[in-house]
Amino acid sequence: xxxxxxxxxxxxxxxxxxxxxxxxxxxxxxxxxxxxxxxxxxxxxxxxxxxxxxxxxxxxxxxxxxxxxxxxxxxxxxxxxxxxxxxxxxxxxxxxxxxxxxxxxxxxxxxxxxxxxxxxxxxxxxxxxxxxxxxxxxxxxxxxxxxxxxxxxxxxxxxxxxxxxxxxxxxxxxxxxxxxxxxxxxxxxxxxxxxxxxxxxxxxxxxxxxxxxxxxxxxxxxxxxxxxxxxxxxxxxxxxxxxxxxxxxxxxxxxxxxxxxxxxxxxxxxxxxxxxxxxxxxxxxxxxxxxxxxxxxxxxxxxxxxxxxxxxxxxxxxxxxxxxxxxxxxxxxxxxxxxxxxxxxxxxxxxxxxxxxxxxxxxxxxxxxxxxxxxxxxxxxxxxxxxxxxxxxxxxxxxxxxxxxxxxxxxxxxxxxxxxxxxxxxxxxxxxxxxxxxxxxxxxxxxxxxxxxxxxxxxxxxxxxxxxxxxxxxxxxxxxxxxxxxxxxxxxxxxxxxxxxxxxxxxxxxxxxxxxxxxxxxxxxxxxxxxxxxxxxxxxxxxxxxxxxxxxxxxxxxxxxxxxxxxxxxxxxxxxxxxxxxxxxxxxxxxxxxxxxxxxxxxxxxxxxxxxxxxxxxxxxxxxxxxxxxxxxxxxxxxxxxxxx
Numbered sequence: 260x261x262x263x264x265x266x267x268x269x270x271x272x273x274x275x276x277x278x279x280x281x282x283x284x285x286x287x288x289x290x291x292x293x294x295x296x297x298x299x300x301x302x303x304x305x306x307x308x309x310x311x312x313x314x315x316x317x318x319x320x321x322x323x324x325x326x327x328x329x330x331x332x333x334x335x336x337x338x339x340x341x342x343x344x345x346x347x348x349x350x351x352x353x354x355x356x357x358x359x360x361x362x363x364x365x366x367x368x369x370x371x372x373x374x375x376x377x378x379x380x381x382x383x384x385x386x387x388x389x390x391x392x393x394x395x396x397x398x399x400x401x402x403x404x405x406x407x408x409x410x411x412x413x414x415x416x417x418x419x420x421x422x423x424x425x426x427x428x429x430x431x432x433x434x435x436x437x438x439x440x441x442x443x444x445x446x447x448x449x450x451x452x453x454x455x456x457x458x459x460x461x462x463x464x465x466x467x468x469x470x471x472x473x474x475x476x477x478x479x480x481x482x483x484x485x486x487x488x489x490x491x492x493x494x495x496x497x498x499x500x501x502x503x504x505x506x507x508x509x510x511x512x513x514x515x516x517x518x519x520x521x522x523x524x525x526x527x528x529x530x531x532x533x534x535x536x537x538x539x540x541x542x543x544x545x546x547x548x549x550x551x552x553x554x555x556x557x558x559x560x561x562x563x564x565x566x567x568x569x570x571x572x573x574x575x576x577x578x579x580x581x582x583x584x585x586x587x588x589x590x591x592x593x594x595x596x597x598x599x600x601x602x603x604x605x606x607x608x609x610x611x612x613x614x615x616x617x618x619x620x621x622x623x624x625x626x627x628x629x630x631x632x633x634x635x636x637x638x639x640x641x642x643x644x645x646x647x648x649x650x651x652x653x654x655x656x657x658x659x660x661x662x663x664x665x666x667x668x669x670x671x672x673x674x675x676x677x678x679x680x681x682x683x684x685x686x687x688x689x690x691x692x693x694x695x696x697x698x699x700x701x702x703x704x705x706x707x708x709x710x711x712x713x714x715x716x717x718x719x720x721x722x723x724x725x726x727x728x729x730x731x732x733x734x735x736x737x738x739x740x741x742x743x744x745x746x747x748x749x750x751x752x753x754x755x756x757x758x759x760x761x762x763x764x765x766x767x768x769x770x771x772x773x774x775x776x777x778x779x780x781x782x783x784x785x786x787x788x789x790x791x792x793x794x795x796x797x798x799x800x801x802x803x804x805x806x807x808x809x810x811x812x813x814x815x816x817x818x819x820x821x822x823x824x825x826x827x828x829x830x831x832x833x834x835x836x837x838x839x840x841x842x843x844x845x846x847x848x849x850x851x852x853x854x855x856x857x858x859x860x861x862x863x864x865x866x867x868x869x870x871x872x873x874x875x876x877x878x879x880x881x882x883x884x885x886x887x888x889x890x891x892x893x894x895x896x897x898x899x900x901x902x903x904x
Contacts, residue, residue, distance in 0.1 A: 291889070348412070372847040374400050376400050416431060587686050599616065611687045671746070675754045707727060725825030751776065
C-alpha cells in the first residue's frame, strides 16, 4: 500500500526528526537513533490515537483526533522510558515507564529497572503517578496494569509492593481513575507471584511457585476463599497464565506437555479444555473492553500471522493482510468494535511504520515511519538462510546484504541474538541494517537453544554455552564461504547480552574464525554472573537460578569448575584478535562488573582492548544518544580491523 496521508502530529515529528542522507548511505544516526514513533494505541471508541513520538531523545505522548488527523492533546515525558501505553476508556491513557534505581521510598534494595504506572487524564490534562497515595506502598508495579470496567467506568488493577508485609508477597491494588486514588485489594501470601482479576474486577485466580519444593499451584477464588485447582511439579518450566479465555470467564494456561507447548482454557472449577489450535507459540489477543480471548498472533517460520476466532474478524483480517501483500503486519491496537485497527507495517524495502485501518469506510491512513531518516536505498535486502551444523542439525537464520555490492566475497559480521532462549526474526532490524549499510553482509543465526522452533531444538542447546551453540555460528560462516557469498578471511563477530558472550567466546574459545570481536553487555565470568543473579533475587528463588543456568551451562552450581572452561574472563590469555567491550552503567540484567572483570583479565594477560562505557544506559539500549554511541564505536572498530573495501 502507498505510504501517504500522514497524520499531522506524526508528520510534524517526522519532519523535525528527518536526517539528510549522503548519496551512498544514510548516516549511522539514521539507524542508531531511537524510532521517531515508538508506540501507537487507539482509544476504545476508535476516535483518538495515542502516539509515543521521539525527538532528540525526548519523548512526547501525542493524542490525535482520528477524524481530523490533528493533535488535540499531549504531554511531554522528557527522557522517561515509556514501555507501555493502554487506554482506560476514552479519557485516560495509562503510561508505564521504567527507570534504573537502587532504592524504594528510601529503602536500599538491589539495583534494578523499576516500573511505574501513571494516569494521563486527558480532560484534566494531568499526569499522575499511581500508588503514591497508599501508606507503606512503593510506587513500583509488577507486570502490566489491568483495565477493567465497573458500572460503566474504567478502573485499574496493579500488582505492587506493600511494605507492611513481612513475607514479601505481591499485593493487588485497585485505582479509581476519576481521582487516581488507590486502595489495597489483597496482600498475597509468600510464594504467590501473580494475582488475576476477572472481567468484572473480582478476584479470580492466583499462582504460587516454590522453586525449592518444585511446586506450582493455581488457585481460584471460591466463596471468598482460595481453592487450589491445578498443581504441577516443575523444576523450571511452570505453566504460564495468559489471561482470560474465549468466554471471558475461563483462564488461559500455556505449558509444556510431552515436549510440546500447548495452550488450554481452564474453567473456574479447574476443568481443562482441549489445546487451542494454532496457539503453540506466539501471543494471545484479548478484546480491549471485555478482555476475552479473540485471536492469536504467531510467527510460523518466517510468516508472522494473526488468526481470529470470530469469522467476521477473521475475514476482515484476511482482507487487511491482502492489502499489504509482501509486507509483514502486526496488530498493535484495535477499537472496542474491532472496526479500527492500528498496524505496525514491516516493509522489506521501506522498513517499519504505522498505519490506521478503518474497516467501515475502507480508509487506510499512513501514520508515519519509525525510522524517518531512511530511504528505500538505505535498507539492505534480508533473506532467509538454511544450513546444517557440523553434527547435522538443521539451522536457519537471516542474511542482510549491503546495497550496491555484488553478493560475492563480501566481508561479514556475525550478529548472534541475546537470550539465549530468544530468536531472530524476519523483518527490519535497525542494528543489522546499520552494520550492513557500511558495506558488510550481516548473518543472524538462530542457533540451537533458540526459542520458537520447538522444545527439541531449544533442548539441543542445553549445556552448549561455549560449545555447539558457538560453533553453530561459525558453521554459518563456513556455509556462506562455501557459497562464495563471503570472504572467510574477513569476518568479525558483534553481539549483545548472550550475543556479547558469543562475541567474547569467538575471541577466546572458537578460535581462528574471526578477525575482530565486539562484545556489548555480555557476561564474561559465568560463576560470578550466577552468584549475582542469586543474590539479587534471594531466598528460595535463588534455587531456580542454579537450575536454569546449570541447564544451559552444564554446571551443577556456581562452584562447578566447568564454568571456568567456558568463561571468557578465565580465558583472556587466548585472545589474539582485536577486541572491543561496550557496556551500559545502568544494566540490570548483566551487571557492568562483568565487563570490568573482562577488562581486568585482559589487562592482566597483557592483551590490548578497547572499552566503551555507556553512561546512564540500560540493558536494552533505550537511550538514543548512547545507542548511537554504541553503533558508531562498533563500526569505527570493525571498519578499522576489518575494512569493508
